[in-house]
Amino acid sequence: MNRWLIHGASQLLTLKGASDRPKRGKQMSELGIIEQGSLAIENERIFAVGSREEMEREVRLRWGGLDGVRVLNAAGKVVMPGLIDPHTHLVFAGTREYELEMRLNGRTYLEILQAGGGILATTAMTRSATEEELTEQTLKRLDRFLLHGVTTVEAKSGYGLTLQDELKQLRVARRVHEEHPVDVVSTFMGAHAIPEEYKHDPEEYVRLVIGEMIPRVAGEGLAEFCDVFCEKGVFSLEQTERILTEAKRWGLVPKLHADELEPMGGAELAARIGAISADHLLKVSDRGIRAMAEAGVVAVLLPGTAFFLMAPCARARDMLEAGVPVALSTDFNPGSSPTVSLPVIMNLACLNMKMTPAEVIAAATINSAHAIGKAGEIGSLEPGKQADILILDAPNYAHLSYHYGVNLTDSVFKKGELVVQGGRRCDLPI
Ligand SMILES: N=CN[C@@H](CCC(=O)O)C(=O)O
Numbered sequence: 001m002n003r004w005l006i007h008g009a010s011q012l013l014t015l016k017g018a019s020d021r022p023k024r025g026k027q028m029s030e031l032g033i034i035e036q037g038s039l040a041i042e043n044e045r046i047f048a049v050g051s052r053e054e055m056e057r058e059v060r061l062r063w064g065g066l067d068g069v070r071v072l073n074a075a076g077k078v079v080m081p082g083l084i085d086p087h088t089h090l091v092f093a094g095t096r097e098y099e100l101e102m103r104l105n106g107r108t109y110l111e112i113l114q115a116g117g118g119i120l121a122t123t124a125m126t127r128s129a130t131e132e133e134l135t136e137q138t139l140k141r142l143d144r145f146l147l148h149g150v151t152t153v154e155a156k157s158g159y160g161l162t163l164q165d166e167l168k169q170l171r172v173a174r175r176v177h178e179e180h181p182v183d184v185v186s187t188f189m190g191a192h193a194i195p196e197e198y199k200h201d202p203e204e205y206v207r208l209v210i211g212e213m214i215p216r217v218a219g220e221g222l223a224e225f226c227d228v229f230c231e232k233g234v235f236s237l238e239q240t241e242r243i244l245t246e247a248k249r250w251g252l253v254p255k256l257h258a259d260e261l262e263p264m265g266g267a268e269l270a271a272r273i274g275a276i277s278a279d280h281l282l283k284v285s286d287r288g289i290r291a292m293a294e295a296g297v298v299a300v301l302l303p304g305t306a307f308f309l310m311a312p313c314a315r316a317r318d319m320l321e322a323g324v325p326v327a328l329s330t331d332f333n334p335g336s337s338p339t340v341s342l343p344v345i346m347n348l349a350c351l352n353m354k355m356t357p358a359e360v361i362a363a364a365t366i367n368s369a370h371a372i373g374k375a376g377e378i379g380s381l382e383p384g385k386q387a388d389i390l391i392l393d394a395p396n397y398a399h400l401s402y403h404y405g406v407n408l409t410d411s412v413f414k415k416g417e418l419v420v421q422g423g424r425r426c427d428l429p430i
């Protein structure tokens with residue numbers, strides 16, 4: 001029996017009460033804080049949460065004392081749900097550091113893509129890599145996510161762009177999910193770019209995505225979601241709608257890269273088609289914001305991408321005021337956001353989108369869990385939920401957005417196992 005008592009945190013952030021529906025508006029600032037909070041774990045799950053005194057009583061009653069219970073003293077620390085990253089392009093080969101200089105010299109992100117670079121450069125490198133090579137590189141990245149307090153990531157395919165190479169990426173995502181403590185939730189994104197070989201007949205590629213890729217991915221149970229890069233010169237609104245409609249028919253839940261570089265009506269489509277999230281949204285219209293609020297589509301905002309592409313951020317405050325549930329993500333990928341640090345993204349969300357330190361915590365935990373349909377299991381510290389827990393070396397939550405670029409992760413529990421302690425992996429053989 002695995003039993004832990006995490007004891008006497010200066011702040012324990014429960015984020016309770018939002019497992020059924022994501023937090024919106026003022027709820028985003030309510031973190032359900034327990035001062036001098038304690039939490040008990042039994043096997044993979046949280047079994048009780050409360051004040052120090054309540055938990056001492058509970059532990060005596062339920063466990064008959066502390067025999068066989070491991071105790072972690074969290075005095076002076078913050079205990080909170082493990083961070084959840086709901087939008088990454090985790091599985092790829094190679095890097096694109098040279099594009100930074102091209103962009104600094106005035107080339108735009110889309111120009112680089114249209115010239116066969118960008119996503120297409122990573123596609124070429126990913127196609128040439130073996131499943132073994134991709135697995136090894138992806139496991140390393142997951143280690144880095146974990147050391148930054150992240151316990152679940154969503155991962156998109158989209159650097160294969162052939163049936164076999166898309167399946168290869170998704171198989172790697174499944175394999176690392178099984179091998180690594182961080183949970184990986186998969187999204188099929190065959191419609192990430194038009195591959196070179198279909199440049200002169202993009203419609204033919206859309207037919208391939210719809211007719212062959214979606215049935216195979218869904219048939220093999222390799223993804224839960226389907227995403228499309230709905231953007232000028234990439235996939236049109238009409239093509240996006242066709243792809244996502246077919247995905248739905250196969251049981252894949254729609255997501256969208258929406259209104260990132262040009263206003264395309266992506267947010268409106270997300271609402272209309274019943275997408276679980278619409279992501280990016282730098283150029284979203286007022287109508288799109290209203291439609292998302294009405295339909296309850298989670299806005300996954302990616303201020304690290306805006307920062308790295310030197311673009312103005314999404315209008316987070318307008319979305320929050322309109323009642324759109326907001327989540328945050330790294331958008332980790334080799335082109336537009338090569339960072340694994342969700343805490344840095346939270347800091348950027350405060351400084352560049354004027355979200356508060358409390359709002360960004362709700363956005364990167366319970367609302368991120370909603371963006372990937374997992375809020376019944378993770379995203380808050382409540383009895384019965386998976387024991388995915390982050391302990392910060394800081395006396396209150398505001399430190400997370402304040403020490404920018406500093407990793408405050410002290411300890412991490414994943415499914416009730418202590419996997420990071422003192423900022424280092426502690427579950428590996430020496
Ligand atoms: N915008 C499209 N896709 C990714 C970037 C992928 C890449 O540049 O490799 C994004 O979300 O930013």
Ligand SMILES: [Zn+2]
Nearest residue numbers: 087089257331
């Ligand atoms: Zn993306």
